[in-house]
Amino acid sequence: MNNNDLLAANAAFYYAFEKKDIQAMSKVWSSGTGSLCVHPGGKIIQGWNDIHTSWEKIFQATQYLEIDTEIIAVEVSGDLGYVVLRENVLQISRGRRLQAQSIATNIFAKMSQKWYMVHHHASPLMR
Numbered sequence: 613m614n615n616n617d618l619l620a621a622n623a624a625f626y627y628a629f630e631k632k633d634i635q636a637m638s639k640v641w642s643s644g645t646g647s648l649c650v651h652p653g654g655k656i657i658q659g660w661n662d663i664h665t666s667w668e669k670i671f672q673a674t675q676y677l678e679i680d681t682e683i684i685a686v687e688v689s690g691d692l693g694y695v696v697l698r699e700n701v702l703q704i705s706r707g708r709r710l711q712a713q714s715i716a717t718n719i720f721a722k723m724s725q726k727w728y729m730v731h732h733h734a735s736p737l738m739r
Contacts, residue, residue: 615686618693621720621727630679632671638664642721642728650733652714676704684715691722699734713737 621640628636641647645659649666657663682698699714719731 615688615693618688618695618720618727619683619686621729622695622697622718625718625729625732626679626681629667630677632674632677634664634668634671637667640729642723642730644730646730648731648733650735652712652734652736674703674705675707676702678702692719693722693727694719698737 624636625640627633628640641660641663643660647658647660647663649657649663651657651666651670654666657666678701680700682700683695684698685694685696687694695718697716697718699712699716701710701712701714703710703712714734714736716732716734718729720727721730722728
């Protein structure tokens with residue numbers, strides 16, 4: 613099966629993340645109440661409204677973001693697809709330079725011929 617559209621949706625998520633673009637992030641995520649997000653070390657956030665607020669807080673607290681990703685696995689089954697990857701994040705927040713690695717699972721659902729993120733879970737990799 614062709615994974616290009618799924619990978620494009622995943623790339624759009626990281627573009628919005630890196631550029632701190634809440635409008636672009638809003639176009640990537642499903643606006644449903646069943647969407648889930650877990651930021652590294654964070655609690656489960658459910659529903660687009662609360663997920664949107666969490667991204668706004670991250671973007672406001674961050675002066676600079678640079679994200680490199682390394683895809684580990686991609687799978688599509690019907691109208692569901694996932695991408696498992698390593699995130700290498702460089703962040704400048706409150707004048708501090710932070711570097712972190714996470715393993716992330718991004719799950720997308722295809723609705724009206726477009727992939728929308730319904731789940732993002734990132735866990736820190738301990739060195």
